[in-house]
Amino acid sequence: MMTLHGFAASNYYNLVKHVLLHKELPFEENLIYGGSDELMAISPAGKIPVVTTAEGLHISESSVICDFIEETYPDSPLYPVNATERAVVRQIMKIAELYFELPSRRLIPYALSGTAAPETVKAEVRQVLNRGITALSRLCQFSPWIAGEQFTMADIYVYYVNTIVSAFGSSQLDWDILAEVPGMKDWNASMSQSAIAQSVEADRLANMPEFLQKVKAQFQAANAE
CATH class of the missing domain: 3.40.30.10 (Glutaredoxin)
Structure with missing residues (x-):
């Protein structure tokens, strides 16, 4: 075990x-x-x-x-059998980690201490998040799952990435980040109901x-x- x-x-x-x-x-x-x-x-x-x-x-x-x-x-299985489709799933996971989760994580110390992040930090975080929004908007299908018809590792991965984005990115930036990616908010809500x-x-x-x-x-x- x-x-x-x-x-x-x-x-x-x-x-x-x-x-x-x-x-x-x-x-x-x-x-x-x-x-x-x-x-x-x-x-x-x-x-x-x-x-x-x-x-x-x-x-x-x-x-x-x-x-x-x-x-x-x-x-x-949480990955498609086809190698190309697996690569798409992993690409979504990596982009969500690098351009959604990691920049939002920079705001955690400020949120936990009850202070506002400096404007310079906010600007840097917004810039990276915008790259993530653009990339995920191009890659995510939400039909019904994030990479298409099959529930994959990307669904689980991005869902837990989004907990950081929602809890800290949104609160510190006053920005509904998930709403910027078409279909993501509805998909995220559906994931939370499992x-x-x-x-x-x-x-x-x-x-x-x-x-x-x-x-x-x-x-x-x-x-x-």
């Missing part, structure tokens, strides 16, 4: 968890936060999530974990108070130095 290490307030942790639940794979969860010696012992870069396989191998980086799960457990997504969201909300307390403690410790 695999073990999933991390915490439920993390969108990338929840991405991997959704994949495991989709494939109906048995797994255990181990609550662990960044900066701990326990995490450094199993994650080369000290990042979550991490999975430990039944054989004791530790694997980090969410996209790598997802591909490992897909290749090891091919039932309920039983798996709702279960994952319930766990996220339950973990959030403890996570915020950890963040507050780290912030206070940094300011005390």
